[in-house]
Amino acid sequence: MRTPEEQASSTAIIKLMQGVIYRETNEDVWRTLERNGAPVLDHFARIGVRVIIDEVEGYAYLKTSAPEEGEDPLPRLVQRRELSYNASLLLLLLRKRLAEFEAGGEEGKLVLERDAITEMLRLFLPDSTDEVRIVKRVDASITQVVKLGFLEELRGAHQPSWEVKRIIKAYVDAETMADFARKLAAYAAVEAGDE
Numbered sequence: 001m002r003t004p005e006e007q008a009s010s011t012a013i014i015k016l017m018q019g020v021i022y023r024e025t026n027e028d029v030w031r032t033l034e035r036n037g038a039p040v041l042d043h044f045a046r047i048g049v050r051v052i053i054d055e056v057e058g059y060a061y062l063k064t065s066a067p068e069e070g071e072d073p074l075p076r077l078v079q080r081r082e083l084s085y086n087a088s089l090l091l092l093l094l095r096k097r098l099a100e101f102e103a104g105g106e107e108g109k110l111v112l113e114r115d116a117i118t119e120m121l122r123l124f125l126p127d128s129t130d131e132v133r134i135v136k137r138v139d140a141s142i143t144q145v146v147k148l149g150f151l152e153e154l155r156g157a158h159q160p161s162w163e164v165k166r167i168i169k170a171y172v173d174a175e176t177m178a179d180f181a182r183k184l185a186a187y188a189a190v191e192a193g194d195e
Contacts, residue, residue, distance in 0.1 A: 008032040009039040016040070016051060016062055017077075020149050020167050023058035033060055048074040057166045081148065086121065086141040091150060093120045094164050095172035101164075110164040111154060117142060117162070 002010065012032045015021055023030040033040060033053060041051050044062065053060040067073045083091070094112075097120070101110045118138045128134055142162065145151045150171070151162040 005036055006039075009036065009043075012037075012040045013043055016044070016060065019061075020165070021060040022165075030058075030060070047077065049077050052170065054170065057169065059165075059167050059170075061167060061170065084141065084144065086125075086137055087144040087148075089124055090117070090121060090141045090145055091168065091172055092177060094145070094150065095168050095177060098164050098166070098168060099177075111161050112164065113157075114138065114142070114160045 008028070009032060012021075012029045015026060015029045021029050021033070033051075037051070037053070044051050045065075048065045048067070050063045050065050051060060052063050062077065064074075064076050097112070098110050114135075118135065121138055121141065122134065125134060125137060142151060146153060146162070150165050150168045152165055154161045154163060
């Protein structure tokens with residue numbers, strides 16, 4: 001029979017394997033990571049995975065460790081996913097909006113409605129008078145980003161709305177934003193059908 005500490009560690013391990021852990025929604029798991037996280041960290045270290053804990057932002061997630069020199073890489077536990085152009089663009093634009101939100105001294109959560117997300121993406125979509133087609137493309141991108149855990153739909157809002165999750169900062173860092181911004185003009189030209 002497991003001790004309460006072993007039970008808490010096992011729960012934390014399983015929850016981390018299921019996805020990002022947020023302090024505000026997984027308080028018990030977060031407390032386990034804070035108070036008795038060593039068994040959890042050790043478990044993942046043995047299989048070549050690091051537990052990244054951001055105390056300031058309040059989230060924890062798994063990241064594959066780079067192999068030591070001379071070691072063969074282990075299979076990936078955390079799979080890489082191919083993103084569509086629109087989903088990649090949306091991630092960058094959401095990260096930029098979050099940076100602006102934080103720089104403006106705003107507190108709380110960044111929440112965006114479908115209209116705001118559509119307007120952010122519209123600049124980079126091919127010109128079209130077919131509003132239904134544009135909304136479908138935007139919705140497909142939103143769905144992909146929701147599945148990745150970077151947006152969370154808010155229930156009960158008068159218009160479809162999503163919270164931008166702060167974990168996006170770990171995946172879309174300042175260097176990625178700068179690199180992507182340089183390529184953005186070229187991608188937008190290709191999507192718009194320009195040479």
